[in-house]
Amino acid sequence: MTTHIGPGETRPPRPPAPPSLTEPPAPRVNYLNVAYGVKSWLLTTDHKRIALLYLAGITMMFFLGGSFAVLIRLELVTPAGDLVQSETYNKLFTLHGIIMVFFFLIPSIPAFLGNFLIPIMIGARDLAFPRLNLLSWYIYMLGGAFTIFALVRGGVDTGWTFYTPYSTAYSNTHVIAAGLGIFITGFSSILTGLNFIVTIHRMRAPGLTWFRLPLFVWAHYATSLIFILGTPVIAITLLTVVLERALHLGIYDPRLGGDPILFQHLFWFYSHPAVYIMILPAMGVVSEVVACFSRKRIFGYEVVAMSSLAIAVLGFLVWGHHMFISGQSTYAGLVFSLLSFLVAIPSAIKVFNWTATLYKGSVSFDTPMLYAAGFIGLFTIGGLTGLFLAAVGLDVHVTDTYFVVAHFHYIMVGGAIMGYLGGIHFWWPKITGRLYPEMWARVAAVIVFAGFNLTFFPQFILGYLGMPRRYHAYPEEFQVLNVMSSAGASILGLGYLLPMIYLVWSMRYGPRAPANPWQAKGLEWQTASPPITVNFERQPVVTEEAYEYAPEENAKIV
Amino acid sequence: MSDHIVSPHVYVGVFLVLLVGTGLTVFAATVDLGMWNTPVALVIAVAKAMLVVLYFMHVKYSSRLVGLALGGAILWFVLLIAGVGMDYLSRNWVGTPGT
C-alpha cells in the first residue's frame, strides 16, 4: 500500500508494525499487576487470581503427598519392614492417599485450570458467583489445615478408605480430625461445581451454543455434575464416622447389628465417581491439546462431548466393583461387574477419537502434546487393566494386591497428572504472560514418562504374583521388582521437580508471551496474555464452530 | 424464575392442605393397614413435599432447568437407595463366595 508522494512532500511516517509472533507486546495492566499486596490476593473475587491461590495450595499438597510416597518407596526397597514400623507405614499410605486424592487430584485441574479458563473460554467476565469462588478456596485451605493438624498430631492409619469398624471403633489415630478435614474440603468441591454448572448454563457469550463449547468446558460440566451429586454422600459418610467415634452414634458397629458393608456402599458411591472427577478434566485438557497440535478439529466432537456426560452418569452405577469380596451379594457383584464394563465404552470412544484426530493432521510434539500423547497411552493401559478388575473372577485374585495399585496409578498419575502437566504447559503463556523453556520442558516430560513406567509397570507384575497392597514387608522374591519401582519413583520425582524449577524461573526470566503463542483456536487465545481483569476488552460474539483449524480440511474429514 | 407473584390465597390454601395431610398421616398410622402402612405414609409425605416444592418454592412457575435439577436430585437419591438395596435384598439369592 503506497502513498503518492508529491514534490516537496516528505514521506509520512510508517504506521507501527502489527504485533507478530516474535514481537512481545509492551507491558500493560493485566489481572496480575492491576493491584499489589496481600489483601488484593486474599480478598480477590477475580477467578484468575483465585485459580492461582488454588495453584499454591494444590502444589503444596502435591509435594506433601509426594513426600509420603518417597518414604513408602524407600521402605519397600528391602523386603523386611525395617525403615518404619508397621503402624507408621499404615499412616504413610493413609496420608499419601488422603492428601493426593482429596487435596491434590480432585481439585487440581478444576480449581486451577477450570477456574482460570472457563469464564474466558465462554466469553464471560467471571464465574457466576465470584465470592462463592473465593469462599471455596478458604474452605479448601481450612480442610487442608484440619488434615495437616491430624498429620502433625500423629496421623491416621485407616487407609484413605476409612473402612469401618476399624475407623469407628478400633483405630487410635486422629480419624476425627482427618475426617472433618475431608468433610470441610468437600464443600469446596461442591461450591466449585455449583459455580461451573450455573456459569456454563447461564453465561455463555452470544453465539456460543452448547455444541460450540470447547471440550474442556464439556469435561468440566460433566465433572461438576459429579461434584454436586456425589460429594454430599462422602460428606455424610465421613460425618457418620465422626459421630460414631465421638458420640457413639453407632450405625456401623457390628456389635449393635450394624453393617460395615453399609459404610463401604456409602463411601464408594462417592469415591468411584470421584475417580471420574479426577480424570474427566484431564481428558478435557487432552482434547484441547490434541486439536491444537494436530491443527484439526477433534474427530467426532459431539460424541466426545456426550461421552463426558456418559462417563459422569455411568460412573455412578458401578461403585460395587470395589466391594466384590466384601460380603456384598454375588448378584449385586454381577450387576456392578456388567455396568463396569459398560462405563469403559465412553472412555474408549474418547481414545479412538483423539487418535482419529491425528490422522491427516499436522502433528507437532511440543511439550503439551508430549503429555497428551503420554496420557492417551498410559490411560489406555490403566483403563484396560480396569477391565481385568471388573471381571469378578479375576478380581478375586488381584484385588487388594499391587495390581490394583498399579491400575489406579496408571490412570491417576499416568493419566490425570500428565493431563494436568500438559494443561499447565499449554496455558502457561496465557496465565503468566511468559513462555517456559521448551527444551527443558520436553526433557522433563520424557523423564516423567520414563520414571512413571519404571515405577508402576513392575507393580502390575507384583500384584499378579500376589504381593498385597498396604504391606510394608514382603517375601524376598519380590525384591527386584520393588527396587525397580523405587528407582522409577526417584526418576519420576526428578521429572516433577524440573517443572517446579523452570516454570518458576520463567515467571521472571521467560520471554514475554504473545496472545496466541500456539496459534490455537478458542476464546482464551483471543485475549491478551495475561488477560485483563474482566477478560475481554469487548464482549466476544461467537460465529464459528469449535476447533476451526484448517476449515477446508475439516470440510472433507469430519 | 419468572416474576410471577403467587397470591397469598394460594399459600394459605396449600398450608391448610399440608395440615390436613399431617393429620391424615397420623390417623393412617393408627390404623392397621398391614404392609400398606409404609407406602401410604410415604405417598402422603411425597404429596406434601410436592405442594411445598410447586407452590412455596415456586417450581410451578420456574424454568425447566430448575425442574431438571429437582428431577436429578430425586433420581440420584432413588439410585442410591436402589443400588444399595439391591445388595441387601439379593444377599440370599445367590450365595456369597466362601459360603
Add this chain to the structure above:
Amino acid sequence: MSSVAESAHGSEAHPDLVHHFESLPAQKEAATFGMWVFLVTEVMFFGGLFLAYTIYRNLYFHAFVQSSRHLDLTLGGVNTAVLICSSLTMAMGVHSAAVNKRRATVGWLLLTVALGSVFLGIKAVEYKDKFDHHLVPGEHFRGEELHVVGDEVRRAQIFYSLYFAMTGLHATHMVIGIPIILIVAWMAHRGRFSPEYHTPVEMTGLYWHFVDIVWIFLFPLLYLIGRHH
C-alpha cells in the same frame, strides 16, 4: 476491577447488578438456579442417612417399631405443624418483599424465626427426655423403656443413633437458617429490597422450605412406625 457495568440497554445500571451479569433478571435466574443446585447437594447429603435408615428399618423392623413408640407423638405432631406454619410465614415474607411491603416482610420473617425457635425448643425438650430415659446411644443406653431384650436392645440403639443423627442434622440446618433469616430481615428493615431485587429473601425461602420438606419425611419415618399395634 471494572466499574459498575452498563446494562445491555446502555442505561444506568441497577445498583444491585453485579459487573459480570448482563441484567438483573439474568442475575436472579442464575442465583435461583444456583440455589437449586445447592439443594440438590442437600438432598444427597440427607440421602445418605435416609439410606441407612431404609436398610436398618428393613433389617430390624421390630426394634424400630418399639423404639419409635417411645417418641412423643404429640410433640412430634405439634412440631410438624409449627414447621409447616413457618413455611407459610416464610412464603408470605417472600411475597411481601416482591410487592414492596417492607414492614410486612420484616414481620413475616421474624415470625418465621419465632416458629423455628419454637421447633428447636420442642426438639430440645424431646432430646432431654431421651437423655433422661437412657435412650441416648452409648454405654448408658438401656432398653427397658422400649420393652425389648437382648439383640433387640442393641438394634434399638441403631434406631436412636439414626434418630439423633437425622433430627440433629435437621436441627443444625435450622440453627444455621435462623441467623440467616435474621440477617435478611435486617436487610429488609434497612430498605435493601425492591420488587426488582429481593433475591436474598427468595434464596432463604428456598432453603427454609427444603428444611421443612426434610421434616415432612422425618416425621412419619421416625414417629409413626407401627403406631397401630
